[in-house]
Amino acid sequence: MLDANDLLVGIKRASIEAIENSKPVNLVFGKVSSISPLIVNVENKLKLEKEQLLLLKTLSNYTVEVEIEEEKRQMKIYNALKSGDEVILLRMQGGQKYLILDRVVK
Numbered sequence: 001m002l003d004a005n006d007l008l009v010g011i012k013r014a015s016i017e018a019i020e021n022s023k024p025v026n027l028v029f030g031k032v033s034s035i036s037p038l039i040v041n042v043e044n045k046l047k048l049e050k051e052q053l054l055l056l057k058t059l060s061n062y063t064v065e066v067e068i069e070e071e072k073r074q075m076k077i078y079n080a081l082k083s084g085d086e087v088i089l090l091r092m093q094g095g096q097k098y099l100i101l102d103r104v105v106k
Contacts (some may be wrong), residue, residue, distance in 0.1 A: 031087070040098075053089075088101045
């Protein structure tokens with residue numbers, strides 16, 4: 001016969017399984033294996049392709065406008081990801097899209 005403790009254990013187990021099945025936001029690590037097309041391998045288990053990845057502007061080459069001695073100039077920032085870069089990603093809820101947050105520095 002089930003007692004109150006068994007019921008509590010069952011409720012806790014069901015709660016944990018429900019959270020895991022909803023795939024909440026999670027941090028994962030990966031390695032860029034290709035730039036064109038962009039492919040990131042996550043923890044040697046999962047291959048993410050361009051359609052699944054969101055990339056911040058700061059991880060690309062981009063142009064900024066700066067002012068030096070009251071003169072505005074355009075400067076190009078070269079910060080694009082390279083093959084072999086280790087990155088930290090944020091898996092969005094549902095696990096279908098991943099946001100590349102930054103490179104991992106060792």
